[in-house]
Amino acid sequence: MQRRALSRLLTVFLFLAGVPSVAGAAVFKPESFTLDNGMQVVVVTNHRVPVVTHMVWYKVGAMDEPPGKSGLAHYFEHLMFKGTEKLKPGAFSATVARNGGRENAFTSQDYTGYFQSVAVDRLPLMMEIEADRMTNLVLTDEIIEPERQVVIEERRSRTESDPSAILGEQLNTVLYQNYPYRIPIIGWRHEIENVTREDLLSFYRDWYRPNNAILVISGDITMKEVRPLAEKYYGVIPSRPLPKRVAWVEPPLKADRKVVLEHARVRQPTWSRRFVAPSQMYGETALADPLQVLGEILSGGATSRLYRKLVVEQKIAVSAGGWYNGRRRGPGVLGFYISPAPGNETEAVGAAMSAEIDLLVEKGVTDDEVAKAIQRLQDSAIYARDSYSTPARVLGGALAIGRTVADVESWPARIGAVTTEAVNKAIARVLKDRKSVTSLLLSKPTT
């Protein structure tokens, strides 16, 4: 049975799953300029069908929330669908639907995005109402209170009803000692309950500014057509100074940590280990491309070293792999996971994975592994052009964390230049003698 989800996506991590990590060089061939008020405009043309995806990304996410106000960024994202001075509550979504459009929004630690996919001749209307809610949102208690309950129900659905999500939330609280990534995007329930209308309005006034926003449009349109529209709808909104951002720094982990959840509803246990790593924007950023190649080598394809050894050859696991997420403003993560085959103890398969991590540190990866991973990553850039909406998502996600269009376009070339030595150096930096967080999701023995 197919389940139809009304997902105002919580994290772009999910949103980009299935989309090539980043795409690249001379692939999207975007055109870009910046409005006088500081709002960057990017257009990727694809004439296949007369449709566009129109996205506005704000460079503000859960990590920018004031202390004690967790969940504010995401709760606010929901409220952007309520009324403005011109559009009464519900009219925004009604306008999109009545013009044949589909829409949604998402909040991550790093940014918040809003988008509509629509026939190209409806684009000006989408720009008009999106620009309208950048400045004219109206929030009353009658509007915010029912939506607060919706968000709390969303938290119950996504987190509180799902043992692996509960564990994931606990894990982040110890993976990051200081960085705001330790706090869940959706927020702690008691803090969602206490966010005030004034908190929401001041967050809006602080961050929803053209000079903190990026307009990305992909589909059947060119910059020549977009530019006058962007100037008309977004260009007239005055810029305002942004609050100073906290320059968070994450200290190194000084002790290994272990997070264990025994839960009555767990039937298939999982072991994982995570290391804080540099990202494209944080720490030793030159390691991000080699780490992405490493992530591809580990990512769990049937011939990847971890799956082949632990699932195919040793037969002790039903799944095993590794991954790297470096598309973030703050620290990245390098992670490993394994789930035991019947008859194997979770701790034992975890030890086997741990031995593979040690082997990776000791011996490194091979030239053959690196060459094949580079080829697959570069090919993924060709597939990324296939959809009219993917270029907007990839470019927006990159620009919103502080990358440039040139960074995105040069990605296949940079990936192509990654050497085995560079990957092995990155392995040493991130894994060798480093502390980590190990998590275990276990069945609760019935008594």
Added chain:
Amino acid sequence: MQSRFQNWLSPAGLGAVLLGLAVLLLSAAPGHAVTVERVVSPGGVEAWLVRDHSVPITAIEFSFRGGAASDPAGKTGLASMTTSLLDEGAGELDSQAFQGRLEDLSVRMSFNAGLETVRGSFKTLNRNRDEAVTLLRLALNEPRFDPEAIERMRRQITAGLKRKSTDPNVLASRVWRRAVFGEHPYARPVDGTLGSIKDISVQDLRGFVAKRFARDRLIVGVVGDITPDVLGPMLDDIFGGLPATTSASGPSDVATGAGGETFVVQMDIPQSVVVFGHEGVRRKSPDYYPAYVMNYILGGGGFSSRLYHEVREKRGLAYSVYSYLNPMKHGALITGGVATRNDQVAQSLAVIREEWGRMREAGPSADELTHAKTFLNGSFPLRLSSTGSIARMLVAMQYNDLGLDYMDRRQDFINAVTLADVQRVARRMLDPDQLTVVVVGSPESVKPTAKAPDIES
């Protein structure tokens, strides 16, 4: 024969712009068209093709009629387990060798089973197309079913079934189907049960391929940078070696049972998951389009449906509430779902029943009907987001016998729906007293009318 697909958005069909906001229309030249061509290979294999030169790739989507609902009794999950093994070694290539070629060539190949079809999905860069096509041919014609791969997939499927066995969404849906369909194959889980997967043998898997992959059950859609001249021989290469016909039988027609019953499956979770629904309409029914438009207004329409408005927007009872039509070959459903705090289940169900009844009694307003049509017509091209999604559309058009020119005619079917049609169909189809309701959780103030049927995990 060719069919042109353009002008989806005739300005006359669009809703007026709201609230005095000025609109500036670009000079929209509908010069882009998706052209569907029927290609028949020298060997007689038919495919529908949309040529697209924007990216140097080729996407092939295909279906064999007959899915998990045709699995033999006691072999639930056979179709699904078979599809999991097609890319795990074929011809001379064992699993590692086969998967290695797929990965090295960046071929995206997958197979999966639904209740009524077995589907294949294939996408390749044109520069690797020849070898990629060979791999696809091998997967369909010469899968190896090596013992190592069978046992590995059996372990993985078993782990997945265990994981799902405590997932409230999966449980609610399975119990609902068991209640409504009883012993009919539509009640069976596509991916099998712990017991059935244990007993599937290599003979079963080989028998499945021999009996179920036949050209008379095959439907193919192709999109990409490829010409009919090149595609024809390629179709023969991939599918020409399959038997012309086979005689596997499918399920019989079924009506829904357990109307009006409410079942509760106790689970210690903070939020109850609810599935509700009853008999719907089939795809070929003259009532299909009125029902389709009606469902959009009732619970299908994303952030604009009545259920969304009443349950989520106005009362904050849930994050997710929806309904959808599920027309199948041998039965039809209208089904919905909601997830809400345990002490709000009764209230949420009361609101949903009220909306169900309100639509039955009065139908939609003229405005709602107009807006629904505008959305359903205007949003259609959004589904054509990639080569793969267009190819899937081509397969669906053939599966439902909609004709080569369906994309042109679809808006006529939608536009022809009158208020009287929707009222008639709503009155005939919707009945709040006939809803079968399954609640998984610890709901307060919800009285079950009978014991929930047992399901195997």
